[in-house]
Structures are given as C-alpha cells and as structure tokens.
Amino acid sequence: xxxTQESARTYEVRTYGCQMNVxxxxxxxxxxxxxxxxxxxxxxxxxxxxxxxxxxxxxxxNRLYGNxxxxxxxxxxxxxxxxxxxxCLAQKDQGEIVRKAPWVDVVFGTxxxxxLPVLLERARIQGEAQVELKESLEVxxxxxxxxxxxxxxxxxxxxxxxxxxxxxCIVPSLRGKEKDRRxxxxxxxxxxxxxxxxxxxxxxxxxxNTYGVEFGDRLAFGKLLRACGDIxxxxxxxxxxxxxxxxxxxxxxxxxxxxxVMHQLHMPLQSxxxxxxxxxxxxxxxxxYLGIIERVRAAxxxxxxxxxxxxxxxxxxxxxxxxxxxxxxxxxxxxxxTFQYSIRPGTPAATMDDQIPKKVVQERYERLVAxxxxxxxxxxxxxxxxxxxxxxxxxxxxxxxxTRRLSGRAADNxxxxxxxxxxVPRPGDMVxxxxxxxxxxxxxxxxxxSVRRTRAGDAWEARQGAPAPAKGxxxxxxxxxxxxxxxxxxxxxxS
Ligand code: SF4
Numbered sequence: 001x002x003x004t005q006e007s008a009r010t011y012e013v014r015t016y017g018c019q020m021n022v023x024x025x026x027x028x029x030x031x032x033x034x035x036x037x038x039x040x041x042x043x044x045x046x047x048x049x050x051x052x053x054x055x056x057x058x059x060x061x062n063r064l065y066g067n068x069x070x071x072x073x074x075x076x077x078x079x080x081x082x083x084x085x086x087x088c089l090a091q092k093d094q095g096e097i098v099r100k101a102p103w104v105d106v107v108f109g110t111x112x113x114x115x116l117p118v119l120l121e122r123a124r125i126q127g128e129a130q131v132e133l134k135e136s137l138e139v140x141x142x143x144x145x146x147x148x149x150x151x152x153x154x155x156x157x158x159x160x161x162x163x164x165x166x167x168x169c170i171v172p173s174l175r176g177k178e179k180d181r182r183x184x185x186x187x188x189x190x191x192x193x194x195x196x197x198x199x200x201x202x203x204x205x206x207x208x209n210t211y212g213v214e215f216g217d218r219l220a221f222g223k224l225l226r227a228c229g230d231i232x233x234x235x236x237x238x239x240x241x242x243x244x245x246x247x248x249x250x251x252x253x254x255x256x257x258x259x260x261v262m263h264q265l266h267m268p269l270q271s272x273x274x275x276x277x278x279x280x281x282x283x284x285x286x287x288x289y290l291g292i293i294e295r296v297r298a299a300x301x302x303x304x305x306x307x308x309x310x311x312x313x314x315x316x317x318x319x320x321x322x323x324x325x326x327x328x329x330x331x332x333x334x335x336x337x338t339f340q341y342s343i344r345p346g347t348p349a350a351t352m353d354d355q356i357p358k359k360v361v362q363e364r365y366e367r368l369v370a371x372x373x374x375x376x377x378x379x380x381x382x383x384x385x386x387x388x389x390x391x392x393x394x395x396x397x398x399x400x401x402x403t404r405r406l407s408g409r410a411a412d413n414x415x416x417x418x419x420x421x422x423x424v425p426r427p428g429d430m431v432x433x434x435x436x437x438x439x440x441x442x443x444x445x446x447x448x449x450s451v452r453r454t455r456a457g458d459a460w461e462a463r464q465g466a467p468a469p470a471k472g473x474x475x476x477x478x479x480x481x482x483x484x485x486x487x488x489x490x491x492x493x494x495s
Contacts, residue, residue, distance in 0.1 A: 009080065011037040012046035014067075017054025019204055019240065020175075021087055023155040025052045027113055028086070030145035035117035045074050048082045048120060053089035055170050056344060060089055068101040075103050082106065082120055086113065088174040091133060092346065098129045109133035110175050114144050137161070140181050151463050152391065152428030152456030153236075154198045158186050158224065159205035159214075164243065166270075167281045167348040168310065168341065171206060178207065180214040183224050190231055197459030199428065200236035200391060201228070208239050209246035222254035229258035233455070235430075236391065236411065237261045241268060245284040247292050256299040263300040264413045267292065268308040269336075272327030273320035276313055279352070286327050293331050304334035304379075304412035311368055312341040312361030314352035321364050328371055334379050334414065335441065336372045340365050373440050380438035383414065387434050388445075390416045392457075394427040403446070410443070418445040425449075428456030 011032045015025040040046035075081045084106035085097050091109040098104050105123040111134040119130040161176040212220020228237045237260050255261045271277050274285045296303050340361045343350045390408035405417045418433045425431050430452040433445035
C-alpha cells in the first residue's frame, strides 16, 4: 500500500526502552517509508506519530498517557494527524489505551509490527480507532523493511522472545517464547548490510546463548559467530545479551578464534547472592558467573566485560548485597548498568513480601556505583599508552577545551575522545590513536591520529544529501539515534 505523492504524510517514531525496541523502530520507519510516508523534519509535528513503548520502566504508563495528552491539541488542530501506539506497553494495556486516550488512532503489539501501515490506512478510511494485537509472532521482524539509523553499524536480530521466567521481568509475557531466525537468513542480512558499507553488526536477542535450541542446534550461536568471521568487509561483530545459565565454552572459543568478533562481553549478573538469584529465578549462581569470566579472560586477556545489576530486589539483605559487591570486585567490570529495583506491575516480584525501603535501596545503590566507578577508572587507566583502533561515531565529540575532538568506540567498546588532526575523519572511518588520559567512563587521545577512510565513511557522506532520519525521543531511557556500538543495558536488562 502506498500513499500518493500529493498526500505524502510525514512520520516520527518515538522510541522507549531497550535495543530490541530501538531495532523495532528501525523496522517501523522502514515500513512507513515503504508505504510512502516521509520522515518529519526537525521541530515539525509529524502527521503520524508512532510511540514504540516499553513496559519495563516504572511509571511507563503514566509517561505514555502524559505524552499522548500533550499531543492532543496538535491532533485537534490537524485533522490529518494520526497517533499510533505499539511496543510492550501496547501489548500489555491493549484496548485500555484507546479507552484512556480516545484520540489514539492505532494500537498494535509486539507481534504484528508489519500491520502498522494497513492499520493507519484502515483507521483513516473507517474513521475509528484500530486495535490489533496478536498473541504470537506473525512474521519475524527482521524480514520487514528497515530504515537504519547508522551507515556504519547495525543491529541484526537473531531471535525474539524469551523462554526464561525471571521474576522481575515482563518480557516473556509481552514478547512471548523465544523464536529463532535461521542462520542463513541472519547471514544474508549481515552480508547485505556489509554490501551497503556497514562495518559493525551487533547480533541481538533476549538470550543469545539459547539461539538454535528451537531448531535443534545447541551450538548454533558459536557457529553463527564463526560464520560472521567469513564475511569479507565485516570488521566488528558484537552481541547482546548472553545469559550466564546457557553460556557454553564453544562461544568463548568462537569469540577468541574469530578475528572480527570483538573481545567484549556484556553479561547480566543481576545479583551476586545465590539466594537472591534463586528468588529472581535466574538459574545460575555466582560461582558459575565468575567461572565464565575466568575462562573468557584466559582466552582473551584484553576482553572488556560489562554487566547489569539490580539493587534492592525484594528480600535483599545486607549480606546478599555484600555478595554482589564481592562478585563486582572479582569481576573487574569495565562498566556496569546498575538499577534500583522498583515494582513492575505484572511481574511475580511485584507481589513478593519484603519489598526493600527506598532509602535502603538508594544507599546500597550509591555504594555499588562508587565501587564500580573506582574499578572502571582503574581498568581505564590501564589503557593509557595503548594504541587503539577507533570506529568514528556521529556527533561532535567533546567541546570542553580549545581542542576539537571527535568520539568513537575502540574494539572493546570503550568510548574514546580523540583530538582531530589535519585529516578529519568521517563517521564510519577508522582512526588509530594513542590513549593519553583515562576517566572512569571514557578515554582521551591527544596525540597524532592516523585515519583509514572506509566504505562506511563513504556511505555516511552519501547519506548527508538524504533527508535526516526520524528522530528518537528519550524519557530517560536508552534512546534511538545513537550508533549501535554505544553500550546500553542488555536486551534483557532490568532497565
Ligand atoms: S531478564 Fe532476560 S532472560 Fe530473564 S526473562 Fe527477562 S528477557 Fe528473559
């Protein structure tokens, strides 16, 4: 279905939540453009505003209804305007959304992204709200058209859904059971991206270590990493998120032996206390977690490891919290996404006894953050004097002094701000720099920069003539619009 040129409508997708949602929003933009919509210009209110929602965050629904309320006057004054709500909160609240906000035109769920253009059209023709939610996946989202945010780095979904039942997490009830995409389809998409100039892909799933179980190959994820190693021109492969319970040594071997798989691992810990891990229904214990880290470091001594941790889960004692601090001390994470537990309606943990008072959670959180900051800074200081290859990111970098700096990510995903020399690289180019200073959350390189121009940089330059990509808006969550190599909490994080 297409809209004719004279009636071409503008769109904007507003994204909340995890990488899975960011990637889904690329699909939504691709679908809308395929149907003839064009991205709204900066500052312009679009004819079609799509909210791709997240149900994980506390008060997510209040924020959504607040934002819908803000749009109501614009909708009254522009009869062409349509508002659509999709994503996890739509899957959870279903018809409730049009009861609470009757000016919403379309509600769609996590399993039927592809229906959005048809639902918008139907709402226009019939003059009434369309609510369509499916209980299971109709079509793997990666087979839908995509409008990618970045010319040099891309997400590639390998699975959707999750078979685990972590008691703090709403994902399984909203995204359904894990569905794995066939390796041939994943690799074909990666090859297409590389042909378009992409240098870095991040393989995305709620639990990448169980990839393949659905089609009977428990070793499929390691094989997939190795197969990515055979793709000419693909310089960096990352993945998120692995689950410690399903992590197998063949994946470590594949990481270590495949040159373009980066020595970087984001593996959620959530808690260092066995008692709490059990209450969270996370089927590993601290010993197993630390064992994986030990084997990763034995195979890749330069690996940068990051994690997600929840503080103040119901029933957490000071002893439990100390167990978490112990694991943090032993793990030497490059960085950690730390979350204060808060009740998420619809999850088993929401009704558990022993919810921890906010003051206690806050105090523990501050101690954890202080410890991790110290470790992050110590680990970053070890990088001073090292020569790193950095993939240049979009944006101006830091402007805190007279030196012009750009920013990018090293192979291990550390953020590097480097001084620009005579040859200014483009986003997507590679530069080689020497680290001269370390802060807890970034590195600085002030010396000479050698620039390697890449096809990704050429592609970025070519895109500068094209209309700007659809904007993302954040409500304090990881947001669309950043290159995928920027670390955010894992796809199955508690954020
Ligand atoms: S936290 Fe991750 S592994 Fe656990 S249920 Fe949620 S998505 Fe699955």
